[in-house]
Amino acid sequence: MAFDTLIGRVALGPFSRALPQMGDTERAALEAGSVGFEGDLFRGAPDWDALRQRGAMQLSETEQAFVDREVTELTSMLDDFAIDEARDLPPPVWQFLRERRFFGMIIPRDFGGLGFSHAAHATVVARIATVNVAAAVTVMVPNSLGPAELLLRYGTELQKRHWLPRLADGRELPCFGLTSPYAGSDAASIPDTGVLCERMLDGRMVRGFEVSFDKRYITLAPVATVVGLAFQAIDPDRPAGQQALGITCALIPVPSPGLSIGRRHRPMNSAFMNGPIHGERVFVPLDWVIGGEAQVGQGWRMLMECLAAGRSISLPALGSAMQQTALFVAYGYGRIREQFGLPIGKFHAVAGLVARMAIDLYATDAARRYTAAALDAGEQPSLAGAILKVQLTEAGRRAVTDAMDILGGKGIIQGPSNLLGIAYRHTPIAITVEGANVLTRALIIFGQGAVRCHPHVLNEMRAVAASDERGLGRALRGHVAHLCRNLWHSAIHAPLRGTPPRELRREAAAIAQLAAVYAWTADLAMGLLGGRLKRLELLSARLGDVLSNLYLASAVVWRFEMEGDGRLLPLARAAIQTQLAQAADTLDHLYANLPSRVVRGLAPLWWRRGRLHRPVADETLLSLATALQGDPTLIGRLCPDLAQPAGGGLRDLMDALALSREVGDSLPQLHEALRRGDPPERVAAGLPNPKASLAYLRAAERVIRVDDFAG
Structure with missing residues (x-):
């Protein structure tokens, strides 16, 4: 009997009981997208040559011209306070968005769109959001997870020819209904159902679904002319137990019999359009199903695959815009506002906050730009998208809060002169949508990473599901070698793969060392806890946080090499050190909470904090603040998307x-x-x-x- 088969036979029973069960919807979510550099980090083996080969995030001449002309003209029309008071964009802005095809950025030119890259899409949204979040949300929704992207990937040729030109030029405004009152974070369990039937339509019998649904929090619903809808498809003519066909996505024109748009929601009283959608026995012909009859039941897979890309762009762009605006405001107000005979920016308490905001922004925007470059290279980084969504929106919240502290009384008086009050009100929206951060941290980042990024876990799960003894044995043999290698690298020395920038070689070595510790720790936690780790969400969240810190720190290495601006070297070093210090703190808390005294006692053998795991010193913070005050162009480098509004x-x-x-x-x-x-x-x-x-x-x-x- 082969050695692998013998190992697999012995392990099959225990592993069947230990590994968590995985349903079809969870499998679709886990298998969506692709794995990039984040997978190298999870394995404990970052390759700096692979990171460099990704290349810089770049815009084409056409895209740059659009940003310089159309986006600049748009932002000059936006008055944040006036839009907020009116609770809507002015009619000339709506018209401009349609005429200049802002709603068709991702639609190819062959269908009348702009055919922009992911990098351009992200840049446009970020630049608009620095001036007015409501306008940015209005632009981003048609270009993110929704009808256009679903049609491009899965639509029939007839559907593409009909809908895409109309979506591109704004004749049609889309929304997408997924969330239900009783299925929010657990979107896969939506109760909205469509029953397969036949109806007389235009003088002939047509097959389709009679759908009843109740959706809420749907952005653009009050102004939508076409509703994208996700529902559970049912075929009552099938045998019992086989009637559920799965989640299905369809397009429903507005108006349609039985379809109604509810009264408007006002998320934090924002001006962007949002509201509920209701349907009572709405007939959806099979021709309205995205992709036609062949795609019935494939909606969840379609949504997860689209989310893998969309989550990396729009909400991270909003978070970055909030950071850029907040940093500019904190820096600028600190130069102009004086107390006790000095500009307040010179006081250490304020200077330290501004420096930390700059450090944070350098790291988060590095990760956002790196991921956009990966998307344009053909990757679909679903795990990186989840990391970005959490890290960028949380960083935006921190930045706005810190800047509000610096503004003091100026920040809390509402009116046209207020600098950040509306942004402050908006921060919970980005935190909440497309998977609340508390859920994404606790369940998705590590949960997805453990299966997709680990070199052996997915093979083990597949072997167990198929009762493949030899396959399980082979995967386990590789897993043991992986464990031993990472334990050695954690305790002794992790090799430096590839050639990082000379100026950041020490930092790259520290990232590699911590990645090895992380890889060993992740395996240790999974081995100790098995399927229980999925339910121990505080531990799972910490494992996801460390991976996120490593991803941001690595992106800083990439950004510094791509930009080559030596003036920003102290900022790059501080950004990496900050991420490593946060990761180290999290690892300490993780080990303190593992349910094994033996592991807690042995942990110092492979996990020892180094010099770069300590927080950035006050002296360094104040030195960075002085550099920012002395060279205004540095703020420009950190806030390249900051646009000029109409007023305020x-x-x-x-x-x-x-x-x-x-x-x-x-x-x-x-x-x-x-x-x-x-x-x-x-x-x-x-x-x-x-x-x-x-x-x-x-x-x-x-x-x-x-x-x-x-x-």
């Missing part, structure tokens, strides 16, 4: 900062005059550049001023 507090701050560079050495005198309340005209007249000085005084006064209202 952000525009006032931009104007004031631009004028501060014009007045040069006169700035201290101007600030002193502001504090004393001297007449601006008289102060400016006595300075070398009277016109710029007067303009600065007026702009700075607008930045410091807050709004008031009657009643």
Whole structure:
């Protein structure tokens, strides 16, 4: 008897009991997308040459021209406060979005769209979101998970020819109904059903589904002209136990008999359109099923495959935009606002916050850009998309909160002059949608990574499911070798695969070492807990967090090499150190909570914190803050997507900062005059550049001023 078969025969019974059961919907989610560099990290073997070969995130000349012209023109039409008060985009903005085909960015030119890359899609959404989140959401939804992407991948030729040109030029506005009142995070269990039947339609009998449904939180529903719908398809003529056909996706024109759009939702009182959708015995011909009859029951797989790409773009772009705007506001307000005779940005408490915001942004945006480059190279990084969704939206929330602390009273008075109040209100929306972060952290990142990224677990699960003794034995033999290798690398030395940038060689070695520790720890946790680990969500979340930190740290190495800006080297080093320190803290908590005293006692043999696992020192933070204050172009490098709005507090701050560079050495005198309340005209007249000085005084006064209202 072959050795592999003998091992498999002995292990088959215990493994059948230990491994978690996997249903069809979970299998579709796990198998969606592809595995890239995040898989190397999970295996404990990052290859820096492979990372470099991904290349930079780049826009074509056509895409860059669109960003420079159309997007700039759009943002100049957006007034954040006015849109928020009106609870809608102005009619000229809606018209502009249609005419310039913002709703058709992902649709190929052959169908009338712009045919943009993932990188361009992400850039457009981020740039709009720095000025107005409602407009960004309105643009991103038709280009993200929804009818256009589903049609492109799975639609029939007839469906593509009919719908895609209309979606591209805005004649049709889509929404997609997935979430139900009783199936939110557990979207695969949607109760909405469609029963296969025949109906007389236009004088002939037509096969289709009679669908009843109740959906909520559907963005663009109040203005949609076509509804994408996910429902459970049922064939009552099949034998009992075989009637459920599976989740199915269809397109329903608005209006259709039985279909109604409910009253509007107002997520955190935002201006973007959102609302419920209801259907009572809506007839959906098979021709309306995306992909036709052949795709009945394939909806969940379709949605998971689309989500693998979509999750990497839109919400991470929103999170990055919030970070960029918050950093610019914190930095700019810190230069203009004075207390105790000094710009508040010079106080260590404020300077440290600004430096941490910059460090955070450098790392998160590195990961966002790297993943966009991977998407454009043909990958579908579902696990990386989940990491980005959590990390970028949480980073956006942290950045806005920190900047609000710096703004103080200025930040909490609503009105046109407010710099971040509306963004602050929006942050929970990005945290919640497309899989709430608490769910994604607890179940998806490590749960998906353990199966997709591990070199042997998926083979073991398949072998157990097929009762393949030899296959299980072969997978287990490889698994043991993998365990021994990572234990050796954790305890002794992890090799440096490939050639990282010379300036970050030490940091790359630290990432490789920690990746080996992580790989060994993940196997240890799975071996100790088996299928129980899936239910021990606090442990699973920590394992996912460490993988996320490693991914962001590695993306920093890639970004520094792609950009080659030596001025940002201290920031890159601090960004990597921050991610490694967070990962180290998480590993400490993980080991402290593993249910094995033996493992907790032995852990110091393979897990020892090194120099780069300590938090960034105060001295380094203040040095970075000084560099940012002394070289305004660095803020420009960190906030490349920041756009200029039509007006309001952000525009006032931009104007004031631009004028501060014009007045040069006169700035201290101007600030002193502001504090004393001297007449601006008289102060400016006595300075070398009277016109710029007067303009600065007026702009700075607008930045410091807050709004008031009657009643």
